[in-house]
Amino acid sequence: MRIAVFSDTHGDVDHMERAVRRERPDLVLHLGDLCRDFEELQARMPRQTMQNVCGNCDGFSLTPDQRVLQVEGRRLLMTHGHRYHVKASYNSAVFAAREAQAELLLFGHTHIPFCEELEGLWVLNPGSCQGRRGTYGIIELSGGGVTCCIKPAEEPETT
Template identity: 45%
Template structure:
């Protein structure tokens, strides 16, 4: 399965739409919050793509769906925005939660800084931001490939 991962769109629907178009064919898009309503709008623009989302720290007033555990091709994928796991100072809390859930992939946003790392048996991925990048990088998103045999991933630097 080929999965697009975006985060921190902050109501920049046109930029998010361009990011999804630049991903090429995807089976699913995972939105990691800030602003989850963008995922709802994008699902209408791309009706043939399944969308999943979580809420971020800017998504107050809608309830609390700040994390989600998916099973994709028999593998567990943990989605969260990251603000509740102190990801701006490190990834250990996020890693521990992923281990607790039995997840092989932990996806988060919040920092607007892209990163891909493996801690133990958990692949930790932040796609960066499609609208407001930080850490001296351009706008980015991620692609995650998951099947029964392997997990692979890559970052996409978005065109202006």
């Protein structure tokens, strides 16, 4: 299972759409800021399986700010991160993921990409998928385990 993870698109749906078309994921996750970008991507790609949460800049939304998903037998905690004060420390978010018995913690908010395994918990912040320096995350789930990486939203130029 291939999962593309986006956050903090802040109006830049085009970079996100190009990345989804390039990566061909089984599932797209958007971690908030902005929910309307997620909705626009859904309208452009109605056959793509997607889930999202809202962030601190999403205003009033019926979309939850956190979800626990079961994907390929693995639990994922997806959140924007602002309620866990991730700009100061990841500790509260990591604690919440462990409480939820998640194997993966996915959050945004900081605009700083991060991908690391911490004592059996994969922690992924895809960064901000906005503009030329934007980034996103890719998760591969297989019988053999989990791999994560950060990718540039804009394809490198080939010469």
